[in-house]
Amino acid sequence: GLVVYDLEGRQVQDLRVGRLNNVDVRDGFRLGQRQVDLAVASNRDRNSLHLFAIDPANGRLEDIGQIATPLADIYGLCLFKDRQGAIHAIANDKDGSFLQYRLDGRSGKPEGELVRHFKVNSQPEGCVADDRRERLFIGEEDVAVWTLGAAANAPTTLEKVIGVGEVVHDDIEGLALYHGERADYLVISSQGNDSYVVLDATAPYAVRGAFRIGLNAVRGIDGASETDGLEVTSANLGGPWQQGLLVVQDGRKRMPEGTQNYKYLSWAAVADALGLE
Numbered sequence: 504g505l506v507v508y509d510l511e512g513r514q515v516q517d518l519r520v521g522r523l524n525n526v527d528v529r530d531g532f533r534l535g536q537r538q539v540d541l542a543v544a545s546n547r548d549r550n551s552l553h554l555f556a557i558d559p560a561n562g563r564l565e566d567i568g569q570i571a572t573p574l575a576d577i578y579g580l581c582l583f584k585d586r587q588g589a590i591h592a593i594a595n596d597k598d599g600s601f602l603q604y605r606l607d608g609r610s611g612k613p614e615g616e617l618v619r620h621f622k623v624n625s626q627p628e629g630c631v632a633d634d635r636r637e638r639l640f641i642g643e644e645d646v647a648v649w650t651l652g653a654a655a656n657a658p659t660t661l662e663k664v665i666g667v668g669e670v671v672h673d674d675i676e677g678l679a680l681y682h683g684e685r686a687d688y689l690v691i692s693s694q695g696n697d698s699y700v701v702l703d704a705t706a707p708y709a710v711r712g713a714f715r716i717g718l719n720a721v722r723g724i725d726g727a728s729e730t731d732g733l734e735v736t737s738a739n740l741g742g743p744w745q746q747g748l749l750v751v752q753d754g755r756k757r758m759p760e761g762t763q764n765y766k767y768l769s770w771a772a773v774a775d776a777l778g779l780e
Contacts, residue, residue: 509562520553529541547578568613
């Protein structure tokens with residue numbers, strides 16, 4: 504399903520709508536006569552794009568429908584908003600295939616037009632789009648992070664950002680972009696060594712450092728490890744999140760032992776540790 508939490512970690516909503524794998528959000532989607540914010544997830548039960556309208560007043564989600572895809576095993580997904588304001592969903596399959604759909608909700612029901620497809624040689628998952636520069640970053644789990652143009656008519660030639668090696672350890676999992684006032688950063692989940700790698704989000708994609716998330720003994724919060732998905736925002740969310748917030752999935756829950764959960768980390772802590780602008 505899809506679960507919604509507030510900034511205190513309290514559950515707001517739990518939508519039992521199937522095996523959803525990746526989710527991304529964008530604002531400014533026209534749905535009939537309404538302007539809504541949009542969340543889209545990859546639904547592995549139906550190999551579909553599953554769309555939800557977000558109420559900006561309270562953050563609650565409304566299921567607005569699904570768009571079928573021909574993928575046999577839909578997996579990763581991210582969104583891209585082009586310079587004309589159209590929102591695209593880029594979904595991938597475990598066989599390496601990527602399909603890019605331009606989303607349209609003007610009829611009141613979401614529809615998707617397939618505008619592009621490309622492929623990597625082995626299993627991908629995480630991806631993230633830089634709307635400002637119209638760039639797409641994709642993770643091929645055991646190989647590398649690649650980049651290419653995000654526009655529907657852009658060439659599909661892949662450029663290597665960073666390969667699996669001394670800094671990034673397979674599997675490459677979640678990817679996210681932090682848009683700062685003076686610099687933009689790409690954050691990578693390096694699952695193989697339970698760390699997070701930060702690069703410049705522009706060529707030549709210099710590595711700014713790596714870090715791990717340790718335990719907070721005072722508050723009884725364990726660290727984070729075996730991370731699949733992550734997300735980051737530079738928005739001022741108030742309190743400890745004034746410079747932004749990083750959220751990571753924690754695959755091994757300790758203190759006490761339990762099922763996987765998510766950890767919140769102040770971006771200020773990341774910036775201080777790595778000396779970021």
